[in-house]
Amino acid sequence: MAKPTKDAAAGRPEARLPKGFRDIEAAEIRQSQDMLAKIRAVYERYGFEPLETPAFEYTDALGKFLPDSDRPNEGVFSLLDEDDSERGLPSGANASERGLPSGADASERGLPSGASKNWLSLRYDLTAPLARYVAQNVQSLPKPFRRYATGSVFRNEKPGPGRYRQFTQFDADTVGAESVAADAEMTMLAADTLEALGIARGDYVIKMNNRKVLDGVLELAGVDPASPSETHRRLTVLRAMDKFDKFGIEGVALLLGKGRKDESGDFTAGAGLAAGAIEKITSFLAASSGDRAGALDRVTPIIRGNARAEEGMAELAAITSLVRGTGYEAKRIAFDPSVVRGLDYYTGPVFEAELLFEVKNEDGQTVRFGSVGGGGRYDDLVARFTGERVPATGFSIGVSRLQAALNALGVKKESPAAGPVVVLVMDKTELAQYQQLTQRLRAAGIRAEMYLGSSGMKAQMKYADKRSSPVAVIQGSDERAKGEVTLKDLVEGAKAAAAIKNNKEWKEARPAQLSVPEDKMVDAVREILNRHL
């Protein structure tokens, strides 16, 4: 990374992307705009209203809910708000003081720890800002409040293949609804959205579980989910359960017990549970194998007698009954005991949208595509601010991940927008004339541009080619004298060029080329464009 280059040696900055960030180019943008429009249409149809919150929140308002609990603050991008009048620094204070005061105590100078009004963080999801918004505007909002939101979120994590530090989410949330019908609706929304994007029924499943059930199973295994001293162990257990898809029963059993060594020899410490406790958890997970419709029944005897788990199972049964009653079968929406979900703020049902078709992973292995979104119920997130419980549930799509899935599936992409018609510049003293021709095409709604570089005819044709231009408009001095333009059909021309054998034949045939009077140019160009639609 960033090794000294010729440029750096000359005292120039190096042109490079920050690690873990990326540029997105035209074809991908057009595709994702199409995706976002389709997702938006489904969310709107479900009655959600758009809301945008800013990229920044006060750090204490965001809270610490990121999965990797060993270093929760590292997951976010934070900075001290220099402009905060409460800091009491006059605007004329010198630069280093206004940055991070060297006299501040270590926790202030280092990473934000605990509530500090001066720290800003970039949002790591769209849910925590929603909770802040609702707490702030609770009086004026309809109850329930149903909103959708899309935008960039930021994670200050180690980047990896396909894993970026800025990415796009698309969320829908219902705030102020206690009813499991709100959760049921989230699962149907997820299914409808995937289908609207062209993912076939059978190629996806919306899996659900319930944090109450998971906590109950932990209790049955002797881990008290409510005890602060057990927090670390609880997370280790949940993380182990989350690895069921990857490592299977045996791998999870190792992670629940003494620990597990992977192929490379790296050792992951285990939760240190006893054999009986491990057996309880793995038998629960094992119920995820077999027909999806039967999973509820298979789990029922395992969690019997634990009130928390039974309450959670009753909720899942109610959701299941609602979605089945509305025609969503088990192959589309089903209970799956192995779903955990990383974020720490969930309190009830959790969901995961999984794509079932297979792709090759980086190591060349064939694997299921996996998760493209998820969500769940978070009844305590607004109460963090107000002290009053506001039940809420939501679903979030990982847009880039889903876009990768659509590409892997080969779901019909919009044909890449044809490039612009290029008006060549044959005579630099006649720029106004070429500009007029260009403007005439634009005024007729045709995508067009005059060549703006300084190269000759050949380079201009090459440029038109690189821009995927469908038509070149050419007017030399002879044609100008006659009030004509020559149109080259570049799509047809490319085909003809492939077929015609020699230069002489080419020159005689002059395929895909015609002369028209200037005032017929727009119609003639449109005719060629329509031919290639």
Next chain:
Amino acid sequence: MAKPTKDAAAGRPEARLPKGFRDIEAAEIRQSQDMLAKIRAVYERYGFEPLETPAFEYTDALGKFLPDSDRPNEGVFSLLDEDDSERGLPSGANASERGLPSGADASERGLPSGASKNWLSLRYDLTAPLARYVAQNVQSLPKPFRRYATGSVFRNEKPGPGRYRQFTQFDADTVGAESVAADAEMTMLAADTLEALGIARGDYVIKMNNRKVLDGVLELAGVDPASPSETHRRLTVLRAMDKFDKFGIEGVALLLGKGRKDESGDFTAGAGLAAGAIEKITSFLAASSGDRAGALDRVTPIIRGNARAEEGMAELAAITSLVRGTGYEAKRIAFDPSVVRGLDYYTGPVFEAELLFEVKNEDGQTVRFGSVGGGGRYDDLVARFTGERVPATGFSIGVSRLQAALNALGVKKESPAAGPVVVLVMDKTELAQYQQLTQRLRAAGIRAEMYLGSSGMKAQMKYADKRSSPVAVIQGSDERAKGEVTLKDLVEGAKAAAAIKNNKEWKEARPAQLSVPEDKMVDAVREILNRHL
């Protein structure tokens, strides 16, 4: 700001927006989506391709070009990239070390000064990231490279009324085009975009000037624009000229001389120029008064003999000739000597899109709406990285500012999207039935939702009202037994309620309400919706 509240006293974070940031709600989002789509359509028609760069850039790659040069680093949000492997900190290092090492030298601990690979900054515009992108990908790009981009940019400035620290820009740029035809195109693009948004011809003007002309005038006034020791004075002069609209000739003359005291008694130090120099500059500015078409002629004698200014004037004349030749008159695109533009990277023609109609400002005074966008030529920005000059020009729209303008103008907004059809929940044991009705409406493409709160009939009708719902679907046990639903036309109902005098009359008439068999529900709802389109 942020004084301790009841919540804070209870150890809870306060639900508040960071200073200078804002939430954007549904109606404004729908309007701005419509605007963005219209702007995009014009930019596409001009042949530009979309590009997205990330929110972050390395600080040294962004450069320091923000207007307020007294504190250039304060204008950006910056943070040290903890994840940079070059820092050589092991991933297990403790938190304070990983934040900002206390042993680091002051410049590293304070604000980024000079090139440092470890500092990230949020982009303050879309041009600096474009220059980085072009420098990085110059080999593979079409030449010229024409791209548009839209997204949030961030300024770490003191917020004010209507002035936020995060806002949206929409830019088009042509990179690799020396020709003034590229600049001319930017001014036409700007004019076409404003008209596409509904701003009438005559309500706007695209004003242009040229940095070369400004530098020439400075030379004529005895300020050497190229001398580093004169940098501060040059900026003071340019800033004074930029105030011509606000303070007029007399005010500018004070700012060019000893300084100016405003109404509140605050004193702004002047550039300290001599009377002759001041006269040179003010006579140049004065040429902006009078008919727009004649401004070029009025300035010509003033700058005569200065090679730099004459070169700039020749470029402006060439642009003028191109746009006039394409039918854009002086009332749409014209030279204006008072245009300066704040950003420091401009090297040639600069543009400003100004709205001419009048609005009341915060103090109740009637003023012109003013600038909603601008741009110009920046031939050295790519060379910062590569050492090789890549001529470039662009135009940027301030989307929120333009949206405020459209609202002030009362440009016909899209009618606010009607709220969703609300299916009331009359019997909580029949949720699956209500969900089915809802899903049936959605499947037919009708925006609909089941009420998800826990309140009774009256609150549900109030909710439907708050959501601007056009229709409520009601099914009590009697209706369910008969396989019917009742539809309430809430738009018609509201009108009738206004007309009907008493409760008895209302109950007898039951206006805007009908019963239909369940399987006719979708058609009947659609009929009501069509009636209110």
